[in-house]
Amino acid sequence: MSPLTEVEGRRLALSNLDKVLHPATGTTKGELLHYYATTAAAMLPHLRDRPVSFLRYPDGPEGQQFFTKNPPPGTPAWVTTAPVPRSEDPRARQPVIQDLPSLVWAANLVVEFHTHQWRMETPAVADRLVFDLDPGPPATVVQCCAVALRLRERLAADGLEAYAKTSGAKGLHLLVPIVPTPSEQVSAYARRLAVEAEAEAPAQVVHRMAKALRPGKVFVDHSQNAAAKTTAAPYTLRARTLPTVSAPVTWDEVAECRDPEALVFLMDDIAPRLERYGELLAPLNEAGRGGRLP
Known part of the structure; x- marks a missing residue:
C-alpha cells in the first residue's frame, strides 16, 4: 500500500519513493518529490491558471515516455481542470496546477510540466511570447546564447523585455511578458522575428523545422506560440539521463557562456541558485509588466 501523506489538508498516496529514476546520479522518486515541494514557491506562479500537459516517464528517462493532456485516471476531484479550446471533444479538459497539493500529486506521476502561453480564463489569448532556441549539432547552447542576445536586442527595440532559462535539454528558452494578445497575432510576430534572425545570420540561424536545415545552426522555434502548443515550464525536471532542470539564468550568464556545460543545472543546483x-x-x-506587440 502506498504511504499516505497530508499536504495542506489534502491526503495523497505517494508511491515507490525509493525507486531510482536517474541511475547516473542515483536520484530517487522521493528526492524528486522533495525537489518539487521545496521549489514550489518559485514554480507555482508559472503553473497557476495555465492548463498543463504532462510528459510522463514513470520508469525514468530510459523507460517508456508518453505525452498526455487529459487528466490521468484517478485524478482527485480537487485538482482543477479547464476545457481544451477548439477541441473536437467538447468534454476534453486539461489539469491546472493551482497549489502545492496539486503539484505534489502531479509530481508523484513522474512528469515534465508543459504549459500554454495563455491562462484558462482567456483561452488562446497569450500573455507570454516564447522562443525555443534549439542547437543542431555540432552547435551547442553556446551558439544559442549568441542568438539569444541578438533576439533580446531585437525585442528591446520593440519595447519588449526578454527573460532566459535553459530548456533543461540542449538549448535555451526566451520568455517575454506581453499585454494579452490573441495567440495568432503573437505567432505571426514571433515568426517574423525568427525569419529576420535567419536573414541577418543565415550561417548561424534557421527558422524552419526541417532537420536537414539544422546541422551547425540554431533553430529559432517560434511555433510554440500557437494556442494549442505548450512549452516546458520553468523549474520542471526533464526526462534526461541526468536530473536536469529548465532553470532561469541571468543575462550575464548567457553573455559569458563559452562552455556547453556551463548552463547545465541539476535538481540539486536550484536551491542554491x-x-x-x-x-x-x-x-x-x-x-x-507585459509589453505591447508592435
Whole structure:
C-alpha cells in the first residue's frame, strides 16, 4: 500500500519513493518529490491558471515516455481542470496546477510540466511570447546564447523585455511578458522575428523545422506560440539521463557562456541558485509588466 501523506489538508498516496529514476546520479522518486515541494514557491506562479500537459516517464528517462493532456485516471476531484479550446471533444479538459497539493500529486506521476502561453480564463489569448532556441549539432547552447542576445536586442527595440532559462535539454528558452494578445497575432510576430534572425545570420540561424536545415545552426522555434502548443515550464525536471532542470539564468550568464556545460543545472543546483539570485522569472507574473506587440 502506498504511504499516505497530508499536504495542506489534502491526503495523497505517494508511491515507490525509493525507486531510482536517474541511475547516473542515483536520484530517487522521493528526492524528486522533495525537489518539487521545496521549489514550489518559485514554480507555482508559472503553473497557476495555465492548463498543463504532462510528459510522463514513470520508469525514468530510459523507460517508456508518453505525452498526455487529459487528466490521468484517478485524478482527485480537487485538482482543477479547464476545457481544451477548439477541441473536437467538447468534454476534453486539461489539469491546472493551482497549489502545492496539486503539484505534489502531479509530481508523484513522474512528469515534465508543459504549459500554454495563455491562462484558462482567456483561452488562446497569450500573455507570454516564447522562443525555443534549439542547437543542431555540432552547435551547442553556446551558439544559442549568441542568438539569444541578438533576439533580446531585437525585442528591446520593440519595447519588449526578454527573460532566459535553459530548456533543461540542449538549448535555451526566451520568455517575454506581453499585454494579452490573441495567440495568432503573437505567432505571426514571433515568426517574423525568427525569419529576420535567419536573414541577418543565415550561417548561424534557421527558422524552419526541417532537420536537414539544422546541422551547425540554431533553430529559432517560434511555433510554440500557437494556442494549442505548450512549452516546458520553468523549474520542471526533464526526462534526461541526468536530473536536469529548465532553470532561469541571468543575462550575464548567457553573455559569458563559452562552455556547453556551463548552463547545465541539476535538481540539486536550484536551491542554491534561488538563494543567490532569487526568482529570476518573477517579473513574468507581475501585473502590468507585459509589453505591447508592435
